[in-house]
Amino acid sequence: MARTPSTMVPLGRTAPDFTLRDPVTGGTVSRDDVRTDGGLLVIFLSNHCPYVKHVAGELAAFAREYRDKGLGIVAIGSNDAEAYPDDRPDLMAREVEARGYVFPYLHDDSQEVAKAYEAACTPDFFLFDGEGRLVYRGQFDESRPSNGVEVTGADLRAACDALLSGATVSEAQTPSLGCNIKWKPGNAPAWFG
Numbered sequence: 001m002a003r004t005p006s007t008m009v010p011l012g013r014t015a016p017d018f019t020l021r022d023p024v025t026g027g028t029v030s031r032d033d034v035r036t037d038g039g040l041l042v043i044f045l046s047n048h049c050p051y052v053k054h055v056a057g058e059l060a061a062f063a064r065e066y067r068d069k070g071l072g073i074v075a076i077g078s079n080d081a082e083a084y085p086d087d088r089p090d091l092m093a094r095e096v097e098a099r100g101y102v103f104p105y106l107h108d109d110s111q112e113v114a115k116a117y118e119a120a121c122t123p124d125f126f127l128f129d130g131e132g133r134l135v136y137r138g139q140f141d142e143s144r145p146s147n148g149v150e151v152t153g154a155d156l157r158a159a160c161d162a163l164l165s166g167a168t169v170s171e172a173q174t175p176s177l178g179c180n181i182k183w184k185p186g187n188a189p190a191w192f193g
Contacts, residue, residue: 004121004180013134015040016116020106023089024096029104037130038070039163045075046122047095048086050145051178058151060100066160073103078114079182114181115189121178127159135163138173
């Protein structure tokens with residue numbers, strides 16, 4: 001299993017724009033389609049990553065809860081689907097159904113959105129306030145495959161609760177850890193490894 005940490009880009013950055021294909025509907029979804037006054041959570045996922053599989057059930061429950069609290073949520077799959085066929089768009093659509101995800105899971109075929117966000121791993125979480133400024137980037141919680149810690153989403157929940165209540169999100173944030181983004185040959189950004 002690869003162990004790649006998130007890049008921990010500077011807080012305060014503006015959420016990069018995107019318009020990507022939704023494998024479930026066949027249409028496109030943009031950043032502004034999912035952003036709410038409450039904020040926007042952008043998650044980079046992979047179908048085959050053991051770290052994503054480890055948190056997927058709790059992530060689905062988290063998303064149902066926080067969507068109902070007014071948070072916009074979107075997931076993006078940026079892996080090279082030719083080299084990693086488990087991450088093909090048709091299987092992303094199946095994953096949405098199987099996991100019960102209530103958010104769009106979009107396909108970033110060019111990998112330009114992953115580069116814009118400086119996403120390095122799956123899962124990788126980026127939480128933006130209602131004005132589109134980054135207030136949290138880091139782990140879902142301390143649980144990892146085989147470490148025996150229960151998956152609760154505690155870190156991300158604390159950040160979302162602070163954001164949605166109007167409190168300041170703590171800047172003490174721990175990087176996410178997961179499988180590296182599977183870049184297409186010659187496409188890895190200079191900042192990546």
